Amino acid sequence: VSVTEAPKHDSNAPVDARRRSRKPESGSSARLPRGPFRPEFWRSPLRGPWLTSFLGMLLIPAITVIALTGFVDHWAHYPELGGNGTVGPSGDIPVVFHFPASWPSWSYAVTQGTHVTLGLVVLPLVLAKLWSVMPKLFQRPAVTSVAGALERISLLGLVASVLVEFATGILAMDDWTPWSFNFNTVHYYGAWMFGTLFVLHACIKLPVVRRAYRERGVLKPLTQSVAQTKPEPPDDGGLAPINPAAPTISRRGLLAMLGGASLTVFAVQAGESIGGPFRRLALLAPRGRVFGTGPNDFPVTHTAAWAGVTSAMTGADWRLTVVGARTVSLSRQQLLAMVQSARTLTITCTDGWSTTQRWTGVQLAALARLVDAPEGAILRAVSLQPRQAPEAFSRSLYGDTRSLLALRVNDVDISLDHGYPARVILPNVPGTLNTKWVSELRFEAV
Amino acid sequence: MRRGLRLGFRRRYGASPLHLLVHLVGFAIVAFALDRIFSGGDVKELLLWYLGFVIAHDLLFVPAYTGLDRLFRATITRLLPSARSDVPVINHVRAPALISALLLIIYFPLILRRNEGWYVELSGHPLTHYLRNWLLITAVLFLGSGLIYAGRVVRARARRVADIRPEGVS
Numbered sequence: 299v300s301v302t303e304a305p306k307h308d309s310n311a312p313v314d315a316r317r318r319s320r321k322p323e324s325g326s327s328a329r330l331p332r333g334p335f336r337p338e339f340w341r342s343p344l345r346g347p348w349l350t351s352f353l354g355m356l357l358i359p360a361i362t363v364i365a366l367t368g369f370v371d372h373w374a375h376y377p378e379l380g381g382n383g384t385v386g387p388s389g390d391i392p393v394v395f396h397f398p399a400s401w402p403s404w405s406y407a408v409t410q411g412t413h414v415t416l417g418l419v420v421l422p423l424v425l426a427k428l429w430s431v432m433p434k435l436f437q438r439p440a441v442t443s444v445a446g447a448l449e450r451i452s453l454l455g456l457v458a459s460v461l462v463e464f465a466t467g468i469l470a471m472d473d474w475t476p477w478s479f480n481f482n483t484v485h486y487y488g489a490w491m492f493g494t495l496f497v498l499h500a501c502i503k504l505p506v507v508r509r510a511y512r513e514r515g516v517l518k519p520l521t522q523s524v525a526q527t528k529p530e531p532p533d534d535g536g537l538a539p540i541n542p543a544a545p546t547i548s549r550r551g552l553l554a555m556l557g558g559a560s561l562t563v564f565a566v567q568a569g570e571s572i573g574g575p576f577r578r579l580a581l582l583a584p585r586g587r588v589f590g591t592g593p594n595d596f597p598v599t600h601t602a603a604w605a606g607v608t609s610a611m612t613g614a615d616w617r618l619t620v621v622g623a624r625t626v627s628l629s630r631q632q633l634l635a636m637v638q639s640a641r642t643l644t645i646t647c648t649d650g651w652s653t654t655q656r657w658t659g660v661q662l663a664a665l666a667r668l669v670d671a672p673e674g675a676i677l678r679a680v681s682l683q684p685r686q687a688p689e690a691f692s693r694s695l696y697g698d699t700r701s702l703l704a705l706r707v708n709d710v711d712i713s714l715d716h717g718y719p720a721r722v723i724l725p726n727v728p729g730t731l732n733t734k735w736v737s738e739l740r741f742e743a744v
Numbered sequence: 745m746r747r748g749l750r751l752g753f754r755r756r757y758g759a760s761p762l763h764l765l766v767h768l769v770g771f772a773i774v775a776f777a778l779d780r781i782f783s784g785g786d787v788k789e790l791l792l793w794y795l796g797f798v799i800a801h802d803l804l805f806v807p808a809y810t811g812l813d814r815l816f817r818a819t820i821t822r823l824l825p826s827a828r829s830d831v832p833v834i835n836h837v838r839a840p841a842l843i844s845a846l847l848l849i850i851y852f853p854l855i856l857r858r859n860e861g862w863y864v865e866l867s868g869h870p871l872t873h874y875l876r877n878w879l880l881i882t883a884v885l886f887l888g889s890g891l892i893y894a895g896r897v898v899r900a901r902a903r904r905v906a907d908i909r910p911e912g913v914s
Contacts, residue, residue: 445767491781555835558839559843582854582881598868
């Protein structure tokens with residue numbers, strides 16, 4: 299077989315005359331600028347309302363779960379207590395959910411692991427969805443009515459916000475923050491923008507989805523092999539090609555490829571959230587590596603060196619000041635002489651990774667009693683870490699019998715990186731709230 | 745009368761009044777969100793991020809990967825006549841390439857050590873292994889895809905031989 303005899307799949311594929319004649323305003327095409335502004339430029343035989351609808355309908359549940367778990371993360375920071383490393387309460391919607399004390403201490407690990415992992419796993423679908431609607435960007439005339447103009451503006455906002463939302467989330471997970479803006483503010487209110495425009499877009503396009511499913515079947519296009527793959531007929535929305543190339547992949551092939559990409563991302567990422575033996579499988583996750591089997595050899599988000607805490611600050615002179623109705627100063631020996639509780643608790647970073655360890659220390663509730671903390675007081679935990687605002691905890695949180703001022707982990711003293719001489723550890727809070735290198739606990743009346 | 749009003753609205757606006765209503769409600773929430781977003785940093789930097797990402801995605805990233813795909817298809821058709829046989833090779837290259845590229849998009853700061861100093865200080869561990877792991881995963885993906893392709897070629901050939909042979913001969 300000589301090469302020249304080969305049928306050319308792409309450049310000279312015969313154009314179906316019927317398709318061309320069915321194209322609306324076919325005469326005006328010649329007046330359009332060359333390239334992507336002409337509808338015949340877009341040749342993929344897979345593009346069309348069905349494919350876009352199918353990808354969109356996969357994204358709806360995924361984006362919903364990512365958004366809900368994102369709000370759960372926001373509320374798990376207890377923004378109503380002011381700060382706590384997230385956006386302030388002013389102008390925000392009220393907090394509607396906190397993890398109940400009856401829930402297991404790894405509940406936040408599940409929601410935040412889901413938020414981050416699912417966010418990464420749907421990225422191929424998001425990119426494919428954007429690819430499927432590319433012809434729309436270049437449609438001419440761009441705007442034919444006020445309604446069309448509003449839709450265009452909302453789509454610009456939707457695409458901008460989905461890209462920035464995913465980019466900031468992914469880069470923050472990678473521990474690379476090449477920006478000077480406040481991640482929490484931009485990612486949280488960016489989610490408001492993205493979520494709103496996503497819902498708006500889904501509402502506006504629902505009739506298109508229903509029509510595509512009615513005309514083509516919900517799953518029927520997935521039964522076709524490459525040879526059976528036919529382009530969708532040209533549509534009013536301008537997604538289906540009027541000049542389709544011969545198919546090189548079936549629709550199910552494309553979806554299988556996207557699914558394979560999602561599965562691979564899951565495989566190299568999820569281990570850092572699931573932990574245990576699965577951590578070693580997280581070949582590319584930022585906290586997926588195992589560096590030893592010792593009692594303190596589990597990952598940290600922030601080392602003592604990064605935080606500016608030195609062993610000189612945590613030596614024999616270290617005292618814990620506990621402030622309530624009265625003030626008490628305790629050495630580490632005195633703390634160890636108090637009643638010790640052991641709890642298996644999970645630390646989960648907002649980046650999505652988790653680690654579950656056995657912590658031993660004094661219950662925060664016992665320390666509250668020791669200083670006659672006012673009824674319903676808020677606890678503020680002050681760290682030796684320079685320039686670190688104290689984290690705040692509600693009575694329901696530090697009153698939980700699982701909430702500890704931990705002194706030891708896995709039957710040894712906690713290491714400096716894990717918060718020596720003492721750290722706060724609570725169920726179902728973001729890792730940053732588990733204050734390390736604690737120097738002062740203040741029970742403040744509200 | 746009412747119907748006439750509605751038709752008049754549709755003619756002038758281009759859609760139903762409900763369309764306008766949901767857009768106005770949506771835009772009000774977005775205006776609030778944008779106000780908060782821009783309170784979180786430098787306006788110029790944030791505009792650069794929001795508009796820059798749209799431009800980078802729509803006018804650079806998509807043309808780049810579709811262009812690469814087209815170039816690759818053209819090359820493969822010219823170089824490998826067998827690519828046009830009953831077992832096309834193209835998707836056996838596309839799939840591992842797509843997955844490998846996606847991993848690079850997600851983990852490039854670690855793989856390419858964009859954030860090395862910061863990461864080392866934060867985590868207390870060096871950024872070794874990420875490039876190696878990514879290359880290994882990429883190699884395994886291409887190898888796996890190649891093996892599946894080889895299997896399909898062998899099966900297709902066996903089928904062709906079976907079709908050619910007269911019945912009764914094994």
